[in-house]
Amino acid sequence: MKTPLLLAVLLTATSLLAQDKAALKRISTVFESVEQNYESWPCLGYSAQGLEGGFSFEHHVWKSEDEPPLYRVESLTYDDHGEGKKQFFIQGDELLFVLDRSEMTPMQEKAATSVVEKRLYFANGSLIRMLTKEGKFAAGKPTDTTALKNKDIPIDEVQGAGELFGELEQEVRAIIAKARQIASDEAPGGGVAEAGAATVGEGWRLIRGSQSRDGRFALAWGMQGKSTPDGEADEDGTLSAADPEAKGITNYAIDLRSGAILGKTTGQHAGDRPDFGHYTHEVAWGSADTAFVQVCSGKWATYTAAVYQLTPDGNGLSEAADLLEPAKKAAFEHLENGGFFKKFDKDAFTVTLHDVNIAQRGASTVVVVEASGQIPKSDQDGAYFDTTITFKLIPDENGGAPKLKWSGTEQHSD
Numbered sequence: 341m342k343t344p345l346l347l348a349v350l351l352t353a354t355s356l357l358a359q360d361k362a363a364l365k366r367i368s369t370v371f372e373s374v375e376q377n378y379e380s381w382p383c384l385g386y387s388a389q390g391l392e393g394g395f396s397f398e399h400h401v402w403k404s405e406d407e408p409p410l411y412r413v414e415s416l417t418y419d420d421h422g423e424g425k426k427q428f429f430i431q432g433d434e435l436l437f438v439l440d441r442s443e444m445t446p447m448q449e450k451a452a453t454s455v456v457e458k459r460l461y462f463a464n465g466s467l468i469r470m471l472t473k474e475g476k477f478a479a480g481k482p483t484d485t486t487a488l489k490n491k492d493i494p495i496d497e498v499q500g501a502g503e504l505f506g507e508l509e510q511e512v513r514a515i516i517a518k519a520r521q522i523a524s525d526e527a528p529g530g531g532v533a534e535a536g537a538a539t540v541g542e543g544w545r546l547i548r549g550s551q552s553r554d555g556r557f558a559l560a561w562g563m564q565g566k567s568t569p570d571g572e573a574d575e576d577g578t579l580s581a582a583d584p585e586a587k588g589i590t591n592y593a594i595d596l597r598s599g600a601i602l603g604k605t606t607g608q609h610a611g612d613r614p615d616f617g618h619y620t621h622e623v624a625w626g627s628a629d630t631a632f633v634q635v636c637s638g639k640w641a642t643y644t645a646a647v648y649q650l651t652p653d654g655n656g657l658s659e660a661a662d663l664l665e666p667a668k669k670a671a672f673e674h675l676e677n678g679g680f681f682k683k684f685d686k687d688a689f690t691v692t693l694h695d696v697n698i699a700q701r702g703a704s705t706v707v708v709v710e711a712s713g714q715i716p717k718s719d720q721d722g723a724y725f726d727t728t729i730t731f732k733l734i735p736d737e738n739g740g741a742p743k744l745k746w747s748g749t750e751q752h753s754d
Contacts, residue, residue, distance in 0.1 A: 359463070360463065360468045360469070363461070363463035363464075363468055364461060364468070364469060366436070367429075367436045367437050367461055367463075370410065370429060370431050370436055370437070371429055371436075371437055373410065374402075374404075374410050374412045374429055375412075377404065378402040378404070378410075378412040379402075381402040381403055381404050381405070381412075382402070382403060383400055383401065383402050384400070384401045384403075384519035384520065384522070385398065385399055385400040385401065385519060386398075386399055386518065386519060386522050387399065395417070395418070395419045396417070396418045396419075397415065397416060397417045397418070398414075398415075398416040399413070399414070399415050399416075399515045399518070399519060400413070400414045401413050401515065401516050401519045401520075408431055408432030408433070409431075409432065410429075410430070410431055411428070411429070411430035411431075411516070412427065412428070412429060413427070413428040413430070413512050413515055413516060414426070414427050414428075415427075415428075415511075415512075415515060421444055421445065421446075422442065422443045422444040422445050422453070423442075423443050424440075424441065424442045424443070425439070425440075425441045425442075426438060426439065426440050426441075426508075426511075427439040428508070428512040430512070433553075433627045433628065434627075435462055435505065435508065435509045435512060436461070436462055436463075437459070437460065437461055437462070438458075438459075438460040438462075438508050439457065439458070439459055439460075440457070440458040440459075440460065441455070441456070441457045441458075442455070442456050443455050443483055445479075450478075450479045451479060452476045452477060452478055452479065453476065453477045453479070453483055454474070454475075454476050455473075455474065455475050455476070455477065455483050455485055456472070456473070456474050457472065457473040457474075457485055458470060458471070458472050459471040459472075459490070460504065460508070462505050464700070464702070465505050465506075465699050465700050465701070466502075466505060467495060467498065467501045467502075467504050467505060468495070469492070469495075470492075470493045470495070470498050470501075471490040471491065471492055471493070472490065472491050472493055473485050473488045473489070473490055473491070474488075475488050503695075505699075506697040506699055506708070510624065510697065513553040513625070514549060514551075516553065516554075516555070517551035517552065517553060517554070517555040518551070518555075519555075520554065520555030521539070521551055521555050521596065539596070540568070541560070541594065541599035541600075541601075542567060542599065543562045543566070543567055543568075543601065544560035544561065544562040544592050544594060544601060545560055545561055545562065545568075545569060545579060545612055546558055546559075546560050546594075546596075546612065547559045547560055547561055547591075547609055547611070547612065547613075547614060547621055547623075548578070548612055548613055548614055549614045549621075549623070550614070550621070550623040551596070552625045552629040552632070553625050553627070553629050554629050555596065556595060556596055556597055556629065556654070557593060557594065557595060557596065557602070557625075557629060557632075557650065557654075558593075558594055558596055559591060559592070559593060559594070559605065559607070559609075559621075559623055559632075559634060560591065560592045560593075560594045560601075561581075561589065561590070561591050561592070561607075561609050561610055561611065561612075562589075562590055562591075562592065563581070563586070563588045563589055563590065564588040564590050565588065566588075569581060569589075569610075570582065571610075571611070574613075578611070578612035578613050579611065579612050580610060580611030580612065580613065580616045580617075581610035581611065584610040584611070584616075584617065584619055585608070585610075586610070589608050589610045590604055590608075591604065591605045591606075591607035591608060591609055591634070591636075592604055592605065593605060593632075593648065593650070593657045595654070595655075600655075602650065602654075602655065602656055602657045603648075603656060603657025603658075604657075605634050605646065605648065605657075605660065606634075606644045606646050606660045606662075607621070607634045607636045607644050607646075608636055608643070608644060609621040609636045618638055618639035619636070619637070619638055620635075620636070620637045621634075621635070621636055622634075622635040622636075622637075622694060622695075622696060623635075624696045624697050624698050624707075625698065626698040626705060626733075627698075627700060629650070630649060630650050630652075630735075631647065631648065631649050631650070631698055631705070631733065631735070631742065632647070632648055632650075632698070633645070633646070633647050633648075633663060633696045633698060633707060633709075634646060634648070635663075635693050635694070635696055635709075637692050637693070637694070640690045640692075640714070640716045641690035641691055641692055642664055642691060642692050642693045642694075643664075644664065645662070645663040645664040645667070645693045645696075645709075646660035646661060646662055646663055646664075647660070647661040647663055647707060647733065647742055647744065648660060648661070648741075648742070649735050649736065649739075649741075649742050651739055656739070658736065658739055658740060658741050658742065659740060659741035660741060661741040661742045661743060661744055663693065663696075663707065663709065663731075663744065664691075664693060666731065666744055666746065667691070667693055667709055667711045667729050668691050668711065670711075670727075670729045670746050670749050671691065671711040671713065671725070671727045671729060671749065672686060673749075674727060674749040674751060675725060675727075675751065678751065680725065683722070684715070684720070684722075684723060688715045688718070688723075689713040689714065689715055689723075689725075690713065690714060690715075690716055691711055691712070691713045692711075692712050692713075692714075693709050693710065693711055694709075694710050694712065695709070695710040696708070696709040696710075697709070698733065704732055704733075705732070705733040705735075706730050706731060706732055706733060706747065707730070707731045707733050707744065708728065708729070708730050708731075709728070709729055709731075710726065710727070710728055710729075711726075711727050711728075711729055712724070712725065712726045712727075713725045713726075725751065726751070726752040727749055727750060727751050727752065728749070728750045728752070729746070729748070729749050729750075730746075730747045730748045730749075731744040731745060731746055731747060732744070732745040732747050
């Protein structure tokens, strides 16, 4: 007779298997519908040629008129060693399937081309299946993988399986947002204007890569009391402040459709580009574009990180919910429990937050962030740590700052 615990485990496993089968059937249906119809849908796209290292890319976004809409997003990349292709299939706000293919050819005469294909299936923000194909093709021969068999890889053997959904979703949302922004900029009567390679409004300049998933909202920088911030122009038309830590530098949440400033953030990034000098800027948006995280860092550490909610009408911004101090506290408490600080002085470490993500975990919204620590200029062996910290995000129904409730810390080994 099966014990109650064993029976519960078997029932749970059976239930999960049934859920995965239903999800795979849904993904197959969506895939077939998209492939049969996408060529008749409106398409947005943009590209760049001859970048550093011989790199070029093309991005295309097709969107159906269904409700919820279907998306087919294709990213093509080329360099001196080969080419890559990613195809993303989305229904509404949910990424369901990604085809990731790469062709690599060594820079040698008559070298064979190696092809790797991955088919990634997602449900509820998690990887539920991964198929792979690999093959080598002689120089000049077609790189057709149709005859190759797929290999089903167990999820527990997929390196970084837990992060794949967040990384790919962030990648495809950035492509969609950029395509929409370019289409909006080219349309007459828009609320923003182009200045070289930057988007600008009254008192602000767009921070590249900060757009929301639907392209409507973004983060910007400016200088209090000035309609146009002073700075040093780069060859590509972008601007950065001569003194990135000057008094008066301010960051804003903005509405790209109207050019309106929705509110100030605690960030102090001072340039159009997300990375310049030792300064970096990272933004993560939730799936509904109602919440975002802004992280601003310097050479050794993060100096501001906070979570915000947009008001229900999209015309305002909540107060900031600090992310930096709760993340540091969670990391240090976890490391103390593991005895890490028996060897090192805790106060000697600086902490950088990075790879932030807002994700759905069942009915809950969570903020997941990497917190890494180091002792600047130290030559001590092992004077470094890397953790992943998860917080449950609880919105304030009255428009105040959202709340963060710690739910877990994971330490990564070297």
